[in-house]
Amino acid sequence: MNYSYFPGCTLKNKALDLDKYARASAEALGFTLEEIPEWQCCGGEYPLAKDEIATKLPSVRALANARDAKQDLVTLCSACYNVIKQVNDDMQNDENVILKVNNYLAHDEIEYHGETKVLHYLEVLRDVIGWDKVKAAVKKPFTGKKIGAYYGCLLLRPGKVLQLDDPENPQLLEDFIKAIGATPVIYSQRNECCGAYTMFEDASIPKSRTEKILANAEDMGADFLVTSCPLCKYNLTKNKGNSKLDVIYFTELLAEALGLKEEK
Known part of the structure; x- marks a missing residue:
């Protein structure tokens, strides 16, 4: 294909x-x-x-x-x-x-x-390849890891146009997390905006938003977060503060699970 x-x-x-x-x-x-x-x-x-x-x-x-x-x-x-x-x-x-x-x-x-x-x-993985095939291709599953999906707002909204997933209760990244052998962590801030487009106007907005997102995910037991948005990753990393959570692109996790990621 x-x-x-x-x-x-x-x-x-x-x-x-x-x-x-x-x-x-x-x-x-x-x-x-x-x-x-x-x-x-x-x-x-x-x-x-x-x-x-x-x-x-x-x-x-x-x-x-x-x-x-x-x-x-x-x-x-x-x-x-x-x-x-x-x-x-x-x-x-x-x-x-x-x-x-x-x-x-x-x-x-x-x-x-x-x-x-x-x-x-992610739609190709879900709708064309299928999660079962992804799971079958995994060589190094993330067994025992608890991963929080961070959608942000751009991946889901406006829901009527994007139609990727339910903007209020998405499952796409959680299904991805399960396919690579980990346990998804559900937390309330996973589909809230990180404030990306306000960072040049008022840096305090993304700072307060990301602190809330990270604290919420940490409180719910996440080992780290996964995202597909460079803007979100930038904000969540820059405003990490005292949070111990790393933010990783879903493709990096996929490659590692498939045994494709080079050892550091």
Whole structure:
């Protein structure tokens, strides 16, 4: 199985592990991520202004590229997934956006109407590979480890558009944790925002939010947290304070469970 792959900017610098281990694990599980040529930054934030068109163009170009390759589009970063899937929804349902975007892209001979299916890597594991197959491929299970899933907000909301999981009671990462042999820890802050987009305006907001998230997970017995969001990992790590919890990308855990991670 081949998928068009949109890595996004952060996976090329600050989140190299999220990308590296995803590629290795994909090959081991029987699918390939084919990086889209000459992709551009998705912007990292979905523009809410109705007249904001230009910042949606990179996402549309990536979507059109995947369509032309006759492949679904897979991404890993929660922010990229959020932006690209919302833009794809616009290109299916918002006539104003459809008209203006296609007018912009006409000189590139691109016309797009939301034909591409957008998937998060975790969806491929759940819906295509299946948790049973993932579990069967595990060589080094995390037996005895208690892992807290941290979703944040970008992976789940807006729920009607993303449709990845129940935004109030998600199970996707918990099922992943079970598949690699560990025990998921349920805690109330697992799908609360870490305050990522407020860090430049008021650093006290992400600090207080992340302290609450980490304390809650620690109180419930988590050994560490797992996430797919570089923004969340940055905030949770930077504002760690006295917390002993590490925050690890799910792809790194997957690669380790599959016996692919090199020994340090």
